[in-house]
Amino acid sequence: DGGITQSPKYLFRKEGQNVTLSCEQNLNHDAMYWYRQDPGQGLRLIYYSQIVNDFQKGDIAEGYSVSREKKESFPLTVTSAQKNPTAFYLCASSIPRGISNQPQHFGDGTRLSIL
Amino acid sequence: GNSVTQMEGPVTLSEEAFLTINCTYTATGYPSLFWYVQYPGEGLQLLLKATKADDKGSNKGFEATYRKETTSFHLEKGSVQVSDSAVYFCALTLYNTDKLIFGTGTRLQVFP
Numbered sequence: 001d002g003g004i005t006q007s008p009k010y011l012f013r014k015e016g017q018n019v020t021l022s023c024e025q026n027l028n029h030d031a032m033y034w035y036r037q038d039p040g041q042g043l044r045l046i047y048y049s050q051i052v053n054d055f056q057k058g059d060i061a062e063g064y065s066v067s068r069e070k071k072e073s074f075p076l077t078v079t080s081a082q083k084n085p086t087a088f089y090l091c092a093s094s095i096p097r098g099i100s101n102q103p104q105h106f107g108d109g110t111r112l113s114i115l
Numbered sequence: 116g117n118s119v120t121q122m123e124g125p126v127t128l129s130e131e132a133f134l135t136i137n138c139t140y141t142a143t144g145y146p147s148l149f150w151y152v153q154y155p156g157e158g159l160q161l162l163l164k165a166t167k168a169d170d171k172g173s174n175k176g177f178e179a180t181y182r183k184e185t186t187s188f189h190l191e192k193g194s195v196q197v198s199d200s201a202v203y204f205c206a207l208t209l210y211n212t213d214k215l216i217f218g219t220g221t222r223l224q225v226f227p
Contacts, residue, residue: 006158031213042119042204042217043159050213058214090158096213103149104215106158 002027006091006107012115013078013085021076021110023091031096032074033104036060037088046089049074050096078112086114117142121205121218128195128225136190136221138179138205146207148172148181148188149215153202162190162203195225 004025013019025032031050035043045058049068063082068074074093078085088111092104122137140146147166151159163172168183177192188205205218 004158033213033215040219042219043215045214048214092159092215094213103161103164104213106151106160108156108158 004091004093004105004107006089006110008110009108011110011112013112014115016080018077018079019112021078021089021091021112023074023076023107025072025074025091025093025105025107027093027105028071029093029095029105030071031094032068033092033094034058034064034066034074034076035090035092037090037109043090046076085112087112117146117207117209117216119205119207119216119218121203121221124202124220124222126221126223128223130197130225130227131194132225134190134192134195134199134223136203136205136223138188138190138218140186140188140205140207142186142207142209144210146209148179149206149208150177150179150188150190151204151206151217153204153220155201159204195223197225197227199223200225 007022033048034046047066049055065077090109091107094104095102118141149164150162152162153159163174165172165181171180179190202220202222204220206215
């Protein structure tokens with residue numbers, strides 16, 4: 001079955017460390033996204049990529065970085081510059097809207113906590 | 116700007132009760148509208164969608180109608196089950212963009 005795999009499910013970071021969250025999809029989708037979810041809030045867009053080797057900042061990109069070297073992979077690095085990284089991180093993918101009106105598909109998320 | 120407003124939760128119901136979760140939106144152009152559901156500890160799953168005015172999305176007994184005149188997309192279900200307990204997100208995308216704009220989510224708790 002096709003889907004989106006996020007790993008690890010739980011991640012702990014020490015102060016001053018960078019950590020990388022993995023997101024892999026086998027849906028053959030061109031577009032991929034990273035969201036942050038905080039308690040009682042909706043999802044906020046961190047970064048998105050519509051095609052390999054290209055990505056754009058979302059609404060809350062500061063303190064995060066991404067790469068898109070392969071179509072199926074879109075890893076997110078939470079850097080030490082992100083002062084409040086504790087959150088639930090969700091990765092999604094979709095067929096770009098210009099091709100068809102398809103919704104985004106989500107992974108099961110990674111919960112990041114600060115030690 | 117473009118935004119989605121949902122009713123605050125939690126919504127607490129007994130099994131077999133009727134459910135309505137309100138959602139209104141502000142958008143330029145002609146958005147597509149979605150309801151996503153998030154079960155505890157999981158990601159989001161698409162529940163239903165509507166892409167133009169008067170469209171009705173439906174799935175698993177849930178329905179929502181795209182009302183352009185009231186800029187609304189309220190979620191309804193005639194008889195909820197305990198297994199429907201989850202957080203429900205209303206969202207929109209604008210024409211020719213891929214970015215989803217989410218509401219803050221509404222937690223539904225259904226008791227036997």
